[in-house]
Amino acid sequence: MNTVTTWTDDHFIAGDVALDFANTVYRRTPEPGPDLLGDAGALATWLARAGLLPTTGEPRDILHDPDAALRQARTLRELLWAIFDAQRNGRELPAQALAGLLDIARRGARGVAVNSDGSIIPLTAEGACATLALRGIKLALSPPSQRVRACDGCGWFFVDTSRGRRRRWCSMKTCGNQSKAARYRSAHR
DSSP states (O other), X not given: OOXXXXXXXXXXXXXXXXXXXXXXXXXXXXXXXXXXXXXHHHHHHHHHHTTOSOSSSOGGGGOSSHHHHHHHHHHHHHHHHHHHHHHHTTOOOOHHHHHHHHXXXXXXXXXXXXXXXXXXXXXXXXXXXXXXXXXXXXXXXXXXXXXXXXXXXXXXXXXXXXXXSOOOOSOIIIIIHHHHHHHHHHXXX
C-alpha cells in the first residue's frame, strides 16, 4: 500500500527550512519511522510547499530525473541529520557530512540565484537541493542564538525559540500533548 503524504503546516514547524527537510520522516527516534518522502512526487510537493520550487504546473514535472532527485534528497537528509545531531550534542561537525553538503551545493549551484542580501532563490529542483544544503551549512557554521534541539518524543529537529530555551517537543499539538497525557495517566493510576 502506497500512501500519499499531504504536507501541512504541521510539517513546517522547525524554524528553518533545512531542519524541516531533515524532519521528512514520520519520526527519527527511537528508530526511524516511515519515510514521508516515499516517492519523487512527495519530494516535489514538499519542495513546492516549502517555497523552493515554482508553484506553476505539476511539481513532479520539474524533476528531470525523479529517481536521481529522490536519491539525492534522501542523501541530503542523512547528511543534515549527521550535522544537526552533532551540533545539538555539542560535538565537532562530521567532516564527511559537511563535505557531502558542500558537494550537493556545488553540483546544484547553477540552479540557484543569490541576491545581493545573500538570500538564495532556487531556480530548479537541483537548485532546491543546493539551497537546502547551503541553508544546512549556514545553520551549522553560524548557528542561531537559539539552540537546535530535537524533540523528546519523535526526534524531529527545531530551533528552540522558547523564552526559557527549554522546549522539549517539536510541537505541543502532537508530541507535547502525547507526553503530557501519558504523564497524567501515569500520575492518576
